[in-house]
Amino acid sequence: MNSLPIIDISPLYGDEAGAWQTVAEQIDLACRQWGFFYIKGHPISPARIAEVLGSAQRFFALPVEEKLKIDITQTRHHRGYGAVATEQLDPTKPSDLKETFDMGLHLPADHPEVLAEKPLRGPNRHPDLMGWENLMEQHYRDMQALAQTLLRAMTLALGIERDFFDTRFNEPVSVLRLIHYPPRDTASSAEQQGAGAHTDYGCITLLYQDAAGGLQVRNVDGQWIDAPPLDGTFVVNLGDMMARWSNDRYLSTPHRVISPLGVDRYSMPFFAEPHPDTLIQCLPGCQDDAHPPKYPTTTCAEFLLSRFADTYAYRRESLAV
Numbered sequence: 547m548n549s550l551p552i553i554d555i556s557p558l559y560g561d562e563a564g565a566w567q568t569v570a571e572q573i574d575l576a577c578r579q580w581g582f583f584y585i586k587g588h589p590i591s592p593a594r595i596a597e598v599l600g601s602a603q604r605f606f607a608l609p610v611e612e613k614l615k616i617d618i619t620q621t622r623h624h625r626g627y628g629a630v631a632t633e634q635l636d637p638t639k640p641s642d643l644k645e646t647f648d649m650g651l652h653l654p655a656d657h658p659e660v661l662a663e664k665p666l667r668g669p670n671r672h673p674d675l676m677g678w679e680n681l682m683e684q685h686y687r688d689m690q691a692l693a694q695t696l697l698r699a700m701t702l703a704l705g706i707e708r709d710f711f712d713t714r715f716n717e718p719v720s721v722l723r724l725i726h727y728p729p730r731d732t733a734s735s736a737e738q739q740g741a742g743a744h745t746d747y748g749c750i751t752l753l754y755q756d757a758a759g760g761l762q763v764r765n766v767d768g769q770w771i772d773a774p775p776l777d778g779t780f781v782v783n784l785g786d787m788m789a790r791w792s793n794d795r796y797l798s799t800p801h802r803v804i805s806p807l808g809v810d811r812y813s814m815p816f817f818a819e820p821h822p823d824t825l826i827q828c829l830p831g832c833q834d835d836a837h838p839p840k841y842p843t844t845t846c847a848e849f850l851l852s853r854f855a856d857t858y859a860y861r862r863e864s865l866a867v
């Protein structure tokens with residue numbers, strides 16, 4: 547149990563009979579044993595990744611006053627720029643040494659849910675950089691499609707209809723996040739982490755990380771193991787909502803980022819989450835007399851908002867959620 551499984555998902559995009567079943571079994575095993583795995587053979591091109599990464603580097607290199615024009619703490623719906631130390635993923639450690647850009651599904655001001663001031667709903671707030679908006683909106687759609695392909699494969703092992711997740715991921719609250727971890731210097735406290743130990747909140751996360759390294763995952767024995775960058779892959783992990791949905795058949799595993807010494811690190815997680823009103827209740831195939839449902843029913847929005855309030859001081863202090 548010292549290295550994460552690597553799953554080739556290209557058969558999900560071909561027409562070979564039985565291929566879905568084989569990939570679905572590998573994903574199911576990885577979700578039960580680790581809650582973490584790498585995927586290769588996905589349809590996001592290296593050129594696209596390079597373009598998004600280059601744009602992220604251009605954005606984070608802007609002066610902080612420029613970035614703060616889209617300050618995330620000034621929004622009700624969690625979009626835009628989060629300066630260093632806005633988030634504290636591990637409450638026992640200093641705030642995270644990272645800056646972020648968050649975008650979601652763009653809903654215009656006259657969308658009924660925006661007019662009703664539903665939390666997490668609203669327009670994106672993009673920086674004024676040439677080509678940025680089209681690129682990021684397209685990348686968001688492509689990452690959402692990839693996440694839903696993986697979720698569709700999971701339905702085979704979970705014993706639910708093939709379109710179970712598709713019907714719930716209509717107008718999702720998924721988030722595409724770009725992260726810059728400034729270099730750690732030797733003088734900085736050993737306590738200071740890029741991202742403190744945490745589990746993800748939602749369903750499924752697809753993470754691109756650049757070549758710098760620093761991501762660590764806690765294995766079942768409680769040891770931190772490295773999840774090094776592997777060319778052409780995404781690291782996939784499950785969050786707490788999926789653990790609840792599956793009655794802990796699938797693991798939501800703690801992970802953290804130790805910023806590398808003297809080099810910048812960039813990463814781009816895509817957090818796939820369903821429609822905010824989706825009921826998160828134990829799936830029928832994940833309960834029986836010996837395994838009754840462990841968690842009360844909640845909704846996607848209610849659950850996410852309670853977790854945001856744990857890690858973002860500004861959401862506790864100034865924003866009614």
Ligand SMILES: O=C(O)CCC(=O)C(=O)O
Pocket residue numbers: 725741746753755761801802803813814815
């Ligand atoms: O940047 C990374 O490699 C991981 C980030 C992460 O775990 C998160 O944002 O939830």
Ligand SMILES: [Fe+2]
Pocket residue numbers: 744745746801
């Ligand atoms: Fe995470």
